[in-house]
Amino acid sequence: MYVLCCHISVMSVLFSGSIKADTGPKEQAVLHDIVKQISPDNIEKDITKLVSFGTRHTLSETKSETRGIGAARRWIKAEFERISRACNDCLEVYFQAKTISGEKRIPDATEVVSVIAVLKGKTDPSRYVVMSGDIDSRVTDVMDFTSDSPGANDNASGVAGVLEAARVLSQYSFHGSIVFAALAGEEQGLFGGKIMAEQAQKDGWRIKAVLNNDMIGNISGINGVINNTTARIFAEGTRQNETEKQARKRRFTGGEVDSPTRNLARYIDRMADDYIPNLDTMMIYRLDRFGRGGHHRPFNDLGYPAVRIMETNENYNRQHQDLRTEDGIKYGDTLDGVDFDYAAKLTALNAVSLAGMAWAPNPPVNVAIQGAVKPSTTLSWNAPKANEKTIIKGYKIYWRLTDQSQWQYSRYVGNVTQYTLENIVIDNYFFGVASVSHDGFESPIVFPGDAGSFGQ
Structure with missing residues (x-):
C-alpha cells in the first residue's frame, strides 16, 4: 500500500507573501534535445575499444598500435579530431604531457600524457567548464603494467562519456568554453589532473566547474543493491586554499556548506531533477569516498570548483583486481560489469550541466551581503563586464533555511547590482x-564573500 500525503508550507503565511516557492530556472527545450542525443551504443562502442588495448596502465607499452597506454591515448586523440572535423574543426585537440619520475608509483622517468579537446566560447572564451575522465587502468598490484587490465568501468566508462558529450555538444555554440579531458596517470597519483590544473592556472583559465567522471557504468553493488536510478556527486566544503583571514571571517558569516564546489553540486543536482528521467543524485558533502581520491582533487587543491560524479553502488570485486575466479566469485573490471544505458544517463547529466553553464552568463562577481541587526537583507555584486552586457538579462537571489541542502526560495530582481529583501x-x-x-x-548560485566566490 502507498500512502500519499501533502505538506503545506507555512512560510507564505508567516511572511505575508514576502517569500514565494522557488520555481527554479526556466526549463530549456534545447537541454532536453541534448539528453535525447546521448547514445548508449556510442558509449558501448568506445568502452569496448578502450578495453581492447589490453592494459592502459600509465607505465605500459607506448609504441604498439594495439596495446598499452600509448595506443589508447592516440586513439582518443584521433576520436576527438574526428569529432572536430564533423563540426568544421570547432575543437582544439592536443596532447598535454609532462615527464614524471622519482615518485612512489612512478619511480622511473615516464611521460604522463593526457588528451584535451577545447570547444572555445564565442563571447567569453577565457571562462571554462571541464568534463574529465581517466585513461589509465590497473590490476591488484598498482605497479603491474603488463597484465591485462580492461578497466571497463574504471575508467573507460568516464572517457567514453567525455567522448560522447563532445560529439553532442560540439554541434552547438556557447558563450563560455567547454573542455573535454581524458586525463592520464590517475591510478599512479592523480598526475594528469595536477598537470592540467597547474597549466590552467598558469594560462589564466577562469575555471568555473570541473566535472570529474570516475566510474559511471556500474549498477550492481557489492552490497547486493542493483540500482540504475541514482548517482553520487562528491563535493568538498571549505575551499582548500582558504587563508587564515578568510577562515576567521567565515566563522562569523558562514559558508562551510556553500563553497563554489558545493553550489556546483547543487546546480548539477537541479539539472538531474529537471532534465534526466529516472535519475536522482545524492549530493555527498565530502571530497571523495572515505579516504580515497580522484582527479577532481588537484583542481580543488588550487581553489577551483570541482566535483566527482559517479555510480551510487560500487562493486569492489571489479575494481583494481587481477582477472580471476575464486570461490565462485568473478573478479576483474570487464565489459559485462558495465550498464551502457546507465553510463549514457550520467553522460547526459554532464552534458546538460556543461551546456547550461556555458550558455549562462558568468557567475556574479564580488557578491556581498549586509543585514546584521536589521529587519532586511541586502545583497550586492559587480556590474557585468563589457563582453557580458549583451548576454545578461538580470540577476536572481536565492535563499534557504540553514539546515536545507537545496535552495528553497528565489526572486528575480532585474539588471541591478544591489537588492534588499x-x-x-x-x-x-x-x-x-x-x-x-x-x-x-x-x-x-554564488554565496556571498570569499567562501562562496567563483572568482572573476
Whole structure:
C-alpha cells in the first residue's frame, strides 16, 4: 500500500507573501534535445575499444598500435579530431604531457600524457567548464603494467562519456568554453589532473566547474543493491586554499556548506531533477569516498570548483583486481560489469550541466551581503563586464533555511547590482545570487564573500 500525503508550507503565511516557492530556472527545450542525443551504443562502442588495448596502465607499452597506454591515448586523440572535423574543426585537440619520475608509483622517468579537446566560447572564451575522465587502468598490484587490465568501468566508462558529450555538444555554440579531458596517470597519483590544473592556472583559465567522471557504468553493488536510478556527486566544503583571514571571517558569516564546489553540486543536482528521467543524485558533502581520491582533487587543491560524479553502488570485486575466479566469485573490471544505458544517463547529466553553464552568463562577481541587526537583507555584486552586457538579462537571489541542502526560495530582481529583501532576516537563512541570460539560462548560485566566490 502507498500512502500519499501533502505538506503545506507555512512560510507564505508567516511572511505575508514576502517569500514565494522557488520555481527554479526556466526549463530549456534545447537541454532536453541534448539528453535525447546521448547514445548508449556510442558509449558501448568506445568502452569496448578502450578495453581492447589490453592494459592502459600509465607505465605500459607506448609504441604498439594495439596495446598499452600509448595506443589508447592516440586513439582518443584521433576520436576527438574526428569529432572536430564533423563540426568544421570547432575543437582544439592536443596532447598535454609532462615527464614524471622519482615518485612512489612512478619511480622511473615516464611521460604522463593526457588528451584535451577545447570547444572555445564565442563571447567569453577565457571562462571554462571541464568534463574529465581517466585513461589509465590497473590490476591488484598498482605497479603491474603488463597484465591485462580492461578497466571497463574504471575508467573507460568516464572517457567514453567525455567522448560522447563532445560529439553532442560540439554541434552547438556557447558563450563560455567547454573542455573535454581524458586525463592520464590517475591510478599512479592523480598526475594528469595536477598537470592540467597547474597549466590552467598558469594560462589564466577562469575555471568555473570541473566535472570529474570516475566510474559511471556500474549498477550492481557489492552490497547486493542493483540500482540504475541514482548517482553520487562528491563535493568538498571549505575551499582548500582558504587563508587564515578568510577562515576567521567565515566563522562569523558562514559558508562551510556553500563553497563554489558545493553550489556546483547543487546546480548539477537541479539539472538531474529537471532534465534526466529516472535519475536522482545524492549530493555527498565530502571530497571523495572515505579516504580515497580522484582527479577532481588537484583542481580543488588550487581553489577551483570541482566535483566527482559517479555510480551510487560500487562493486569492489571489479575494481583494481587481477582477472580471476575464486570461490565462485568473478573478479576483474570487464565489459559485462558495465550498464551502457546507465553510463549514457550520467553522460547526459554532464552534458546538460556543461551546456547550461556555458550558455549562462558568468557567475556574479564580488557578491556581498549586509543585514546584521536589521529587519532586511541586502545583497550586492559587480556590474557585468563589457563582453557580458549583451548576454545578461538580470540577476536572481536565492535563499534557504540553514539546515536545507537545496535552495528553497528565489526572486528575480532585474539588471541591478544591489537588492534588499525586505523583512527577511539575515540570521535565519543562507543567501546567494545567480546571473540570468536573456533566454533564461542561469549560472551556478554564488554565496556571498570569499567562501562562496567563483572568482572573476
